[in-house]
Amino acid sequence: MDLPFQEFFRFVKPYRRFVVSCHIHPDGDAIGSTLTIGAALAQMNKQVVMVCNEEVPNVYKFLEGSSQIKRELPSDFIPEVLLCVDCAEKERIALPANVWEIPGLQVLNIDHHITNTNFGDYNLVWPNAAATGEVIFSLLSVGQIPLNHNMATALYIAIATDTGFFRYTNTSGYTLEVASQLVKEHQLELAKIAEQVHEQKSFNSIRLLGEVLNTIQIGIGGKVAWAVLDQQMLAKYSVENEETESYVNYPRSIEGVEVGILFKELRPGEVKLSWRSTTAVDVSKLAANFGGGGHARAAGCNLNGPLKTVIAEVLSYIDDYYQQQCNTE
Template sequence: MVGEKDGMARADAPGGGVPAGGPAEDGEFAQVVKTLQAGRRFALFLHLSPDGDSIGSTLALGLALERLGKRTVWVGADLPGDAYRFLPASDRFRLWNEVEEDWSQYDAAVLLDCADLDRVGPARAAIERIGRVVNVDHHPSNRRYGDVNYVEPGAAAVGEITARLIDALGVPLDTAMAYGLYTAILTDTGSFQYENTRPGTLRLAARLLELGVEPQRVSQSIFDQRPLRVLRLLREALGTLEVGAGGRLAWMTVSRAMMDRVGAHRGDTEGFVNYPRSLAGVEVALLFVEEPDGRVRISWRSNREVDVSRLAARFGGGGHARAAGCTLAGPLEKARVQVLQDVARYLEEQATEAAGPSPGPGGPGPGPWGGGEGPS
């Protein structure tokens, strides 16, 4: 899924990391800066169901470019969820098809935290009108689809890269930008709990606090103030929780019917996959979400050992070692069985390798989900 070699950088350097120093990596980062300096009009695109990294990084870079006198528009096929309304300038985000723009007049489309151009959904039509694409990301599975690409898998969040871009552009960070960057980093590190949290990540977070970010305001808005419909949807989703593969695999399902019953929005399932992930003994957690068009969006998480980006890649997806995603054609039950069988088989093979050679033939083993469990 990855094309040419990704641009790497040190995520543990002061301020969240600096380009690693190799000619290709330095050149790619510098090319992004040069492109942003040279253009006058930029359209910044969110990916589908935008998360805190996509939203916060886009907001911060958009404000920085405007400080340089450039015109920007921030659009996507999905708007940020209610949890991100606290962000300064969050009302600037627009649905791409509700903006009356001549897209061909923009110098470039800028995509942050978007591993695949298909992740922008129908907004891709606007990007194709613009023509030139700047792709800045930290997913190892990034397809390097841009005319200008900078991919840094070592970054905890694209927010780290965005902070360095803003510094390289010579724009002083202000409080509004700092809120965007802090939101990006907080969400992609699981509140600084995930293994992608490095010393440079925390140094950058400290810098953002010094600029006026109130951490309790951010965490409460994102994690502790959910609409009633989200909790009602979570109640239904938890009722689907199942465990297999000897307790190493857990999954939940959100059908379209569930979402319609509670009036849920597309992004309301954000974070749901962490519930099966939190079960003791679980290594791989999955969330199956049925989309309005019948496709099935799957969120993948792992705890310690399994690189779920490689498993998701088998189904055309990708991401990080501990967090990945993919989308399959429906129906929901078919997609779920297909994925669960593959993951259970992988976990069984992994367990067999860890146990060493089999002592000999025996009775029948467990089914493909282990221990007799299966999807229902």
């Protein structure tokens, strides 16, 4: 069932116990949205537990309430509602599998990914939003739920990080209006936030980036560039996953390139692909072919197999894609 903003509050009213979670490999939108909707539910006198079975990235640990995000659901807390934020599909929710076995559990899905599978019993999915944080801002505005400084900071980070600090094509006029309102009404310190989230890098992450840049290759008529981050590199440096997320932007930034890819070997036999593109290519469709999804300009997927085999398979598919495009023109 699709859930209009106004219906959200009617839905949550009779329930008392909520667990809030986000997607695996949480980013700024996932953490910021989790913290904000968790705080909003607490304002509504709900019992709330926030759960992510992966550690909050260090870059977001300065956010108030981040230390309250648990790795597991407490055994003595039986939720009535699972509220998932910023997650396009059930399989990517950062929760222990036994949560899904709770009898009568209602699933509420709040997201902005165009590839969302509407896996919830109730779905509040707004694909035109730049970030799930933008959806939540609009939702709380409709419900007249007041934001405090901490909630506003978390929402700003949710929106800023998913728009590349307002550089990506998903940034709309409304996105900027929301950000402006958050800054104006809550006196957010933008320079401090940008420095904390966007500009501070560990020494090892910079050293690792140097090795990744040396792997960049260009193919398919100069339209596709890719980089590789393998297990040997990861073992050499102690770097958080979040610190490598921006590496994909380097192959994408090369002049003439339409699609940039980072092949990251999570473990032997499992490879994570991060996709970025210009306005010429919808990479959510390319990623969907491999069981992934995301946005038109930023998407992801995981593939099983040896790293070299995965790279060859993906590049072959993209080559076929471009040949089909040429044949239809």
